[in-house]
Structures are given as structure tokens and as C-alpha cells.
Amino acid sequence: MFATTRIGAVCVYVSDIARTRAFYGEVLGLPIQSMGDDDSGNDWLQAETAGGVEMLFFKQPAAPGGSPVIIFDLKTGDIAAVIDALEARGTEILSPVSEAPGGWSAEFADPDGHILSVFQAAGLRPA
Template sequence: MASSGKDKRIDYIEFNVSDIGRARRFYGDAFGWTFTDYGPSYCEFSDGGLKGGFTSEGEVRSGGPLVILFADNLADALKRVEKAGGKILKPVFSFPGGRRFHFADPDGYELAVWSDK
């Protein structure tokens, strides 16, 4: 059987959130994501390459895998995250291959943004 090209790759990420509207506003303002609603307790998001969802049916908890987003301009991404209401957890730091920062979204999920510049 031929591979679909998606085998062993992240295909979808789902966040339990306390307020879907707030999550939409945050990720839309900070990263320009688009959204499709599937009823009052589920909303799908797309960043243009990866899809995921926000659900309000489970327990909101921080933690889990670290989702890392890429940015061509790290300073601009940091400003957008702060303006959208994100809390910077680790300021910009260098690592082999680039620089990144970590932030918490309005529900406390920790994510990171990196750039190779």
C-alpha cells in the first residue's frame, strides 16, 4: 500500500478551551489563523498548513506537548502575541539553528515561536 505522505507527521492539534471566541480572537490576531465553526462547542482552525480544533467540552488544562510555530520575523511575532493577550514565559533566546520564545495563551497552554533568522 502506498504512503499517503501524512504517515508519522503531526496532522491535527486539539485544545480544550474555556472560551472558543476568546481562543479564536487570540490566534486570529496573533497569527492570522482562519476558523470554521462546527456547533457551539467546536471550532476548527487552520494556519494554512496544519489544521486543529478548539473544543469547550473537556477540562481545560495547561501542559501537554509543546507546539512550536515558525515566524519569519520573530520580533513581530512577539509583539503580536503580547498585543493579543499572550503572556511571555521565556523571552527570546538562541539555540542551535535559530532563536525562539515561549508564551502562554489565554487558557494557559504553553507554546513557542521560533525563527531561523
């Protein structure tokens, strides 16, 4: 199901956005963009790597299973159908399909509790 799906982003939960911006931007030299409010009153950051995989930084406590969260970028199909298929195979769904910055996302866990996510751009709204 995911063999041909590109990893589009790695999401990292951080405690301090300014400190994160300084480290990843000034120390590591990644181009950091402030992406504004995530609807909860927090700014979030985005950094593009040379390989095209985005790094996303959100201020919040680490989620169960920790951070980072690997995000699979769906280019076609229906995100709801993907989540339904995962659930039918016994996968633990951590968050249902919901709006995310720029589209739709859902989270699920691997057998060890590590969080994985799927993202579908807004132009490809789920059915």
C-alpha cells in the first residue's frame, strides 16, 4: 500500500519554536520558514531538505510513541479509504481523517506504538 508513496515530511514536536528556528536554521543551515498559526495559537516552522522531504516543527508535548512522526504524502486516492484499509488490517488508528495545514491528515501506530501519518493536499479532498 505504501511502497510507491513518497515520504513527504517528518514532523517534530518541540518545546520552543524560537530555539528550534535558531538551531535548525543557524546551526544546521536549513532554510526555515515560519508558517504562522496552526489554529491553536502556535506558530509552526517548515524546512525543506535537499531531498525534497519537508521537516515540520510544531510546539507541543511529544505525542505517544514520541517524535518524529513520519508523514506519507498521498498524491492520488482517497485518504479516508487508506485509513479504512489500515483499520481493516488491524492497525491502530490514533486520529481520524481531519483538516491539517494545507490539506487532510490522519495518524496511526506501528506495532511498537511509533506514530505514522498520511497527508493529502487540500486539492485532493477526501470523499
